[in-house]
Amino acid sequence: MSKKSFVECERHRLQKLLNFRLPIAFKWLGVLLLVSAFVLFFFRIQFPDQGELLRSIGRKAFIVGLLCISLARDKEEDEMTVGLRAQSYAIAFIVGVIYALIMPYVEFGVSNAVHSGGEVYKDLGDFQVLSFMLMIQLGIYHTLKRYR
Amino acid sequence: MDNTIKVERAILNLTQDDLAKKIGVSRQTINSIEANRYVPSTVLALKLSDVFGKPVNDFFKLNTDD
Incomplete structure (x- = not known):
């Protein structure tokens, strides 16, 4: 393969990646995953010994659900x-990024202001940051679409 | 950038929806272009030119801010 055709091939592959969208049906799959994640979060209380596992599955389903909605093609x-x-x-x-930088200090400050000797400082988890970013993306996208 | 798409559309007696279907975009996109909230790509401008049967320069004009 010549250098030029190799570059063309790479460019074509990149373009395909940039244009990638899931079919419309994935929006509904995403909603279904979000609903099942909420159901799992509620069922967690009923099964305290399986709580951590259910929470972990629920979190994964929530993120994948939001990602499916985010990547699904519009009508x-x-x-x-x-x-x-x-x-x-x-x-x-x-x-x-701003949320991930500021929020730990806000949580720490509020917790200690409400009751002395409150929570210790801790960074945000991946679930918190990813779900926040995906929710902001969906919110902004639908707002921009509404006001276009 | 200013445009006279609304006028061109009226000359051909097309609704926003008709024009949108002809060039393969949504009605809201046509509305945004007419209201100067969105500047279309060259491909879309050429599709509009094809529908109106006029060069792009006839219905898109640069203004002093551009």
Whole structure:
């Protein structure tokens, strides 16, 4: 393979990756996963010995559900919605980073202000950051779409 | 950038929805272009040119801010 055709092949592959979207049906699969995650969170109380396992499965289902909704194609997808989606990912990324940096201090400060000797300082977990970023992305995307 | 898409659409007696279907976008996208909230890509501009039967420069004009 010549150098030029190799570059072309790589560019084509990158373009395919950039245009990747899941079919519309995945939006409903995502909603189903979110509902099942909430059901698991409630069932966790009924089975205290299996609590940690159910919580872990519920968290994974919640993240995968949000990701499915986020990546699913719209009913009316055109170049404008593609642009709005890109903007929403950029905003969600920036807000997510700020949230991950500031929120631990807020939690620590509030906890100690409410009762002395409250929680110790701890960083946010991956679930908290990822779910926050995906929720912000979906919220921003639908807001931008509504006001386009 | 200013445009006269609304006028061109009226000349051809097309609704926003008709035009949107002709060039394969949503009605909201046409509405945003007409209201100067969204600048379309070259491909979309050329599709509009094809529908209106006029060069792109006839219905898209640069303004002083551009």
